[in-house]
């Protein structure tokens with residue numbers, strides 16, 4: 001255990017991809033970890049059995065559901081000290097072909113969820129004068145991406161949300177930071193048209209996609225006491241694809 005104090009962390013979208021890597025890294029740092037999932041109950045329970053990470057079902061796009069589930073987590077663990085807002089979806093389409101639902105779904109799940117989850121934990125963190133909010137944005141929120149006006153808008157919104165929150169929490173021991181992953185080997189990038197993904201890969205100076213641990217390790221660092229002077233920062237982890 002690298003941290004001296006065992007804390008409780010909640011990771012949304014925590015049983016797959018970047019969320020799972022983050023949850024495992026936080027567990028390895030010695031924390032209690034809860035992974036929030038939405039679908040695939042069997043997968044979530046298999047993840048719990050394999051890792052020992054607790055799982056709770058919650059739709060992060062619903063405020064009332066978040067209130068209930070985060071309340072239950074707090075009741076079980078006493079506090080929520082670390083929140084990783086990772087849950088996100090893509091509904092890629094050019095804007096001239098995009099349906100309203102594709103826009104709405106991405107903004108609701110990726111951006112509105114920031115409020116729905118963070119609002120449940122922020123008061124406790126401020127009262128205890130210690131908290132870590134780590135938000136997963138994207139390279140595509142920094143630079144925009146063809147086929148992703150919805151996703152790029154939501155992910156850029158996350159950066160603004162985090163910078164504002166960082167200012168509010170700075171004198172209360174609550175830090176808020178953003179990680180902008182580039183293209184990482186997950187189900188999300190695996191679902192892309194192979195030729196488009198290959199063209200993107202060729203634009204990455206390191207010549208390959210990242211691994212989920214590249215993000216998970218940074219999450220664990222930002223959650224630690226060592227990162228106490230870091231707030232409102234945006235970390236690009238993208239193999240050099242975009243140097244913001």
Ligand code: CAA
Nearest residue numbers: 090092093094138139140145146147182183188189193196
């Ligand atoms: N910029 C702009 N236009 C481009 C382009 C580029 N880099 N590459 C291709 N195009 C254009 C082509 O010129 C062509 O234009 P015309 O129609 O005028 O000839 C057009 O795109 C080809 O369109 P398609 O027929 O392929 O369109 P489609 O509707 O079938 O597919 C799409 C559109 C689904 C958005 C597809 O382009 C796509 O998957 N794009 C990639 C989106 C992307 O990067 N998603 C990332 C997912 S992973 C993720 O989001 C994680 C993260 O945080 C990084």
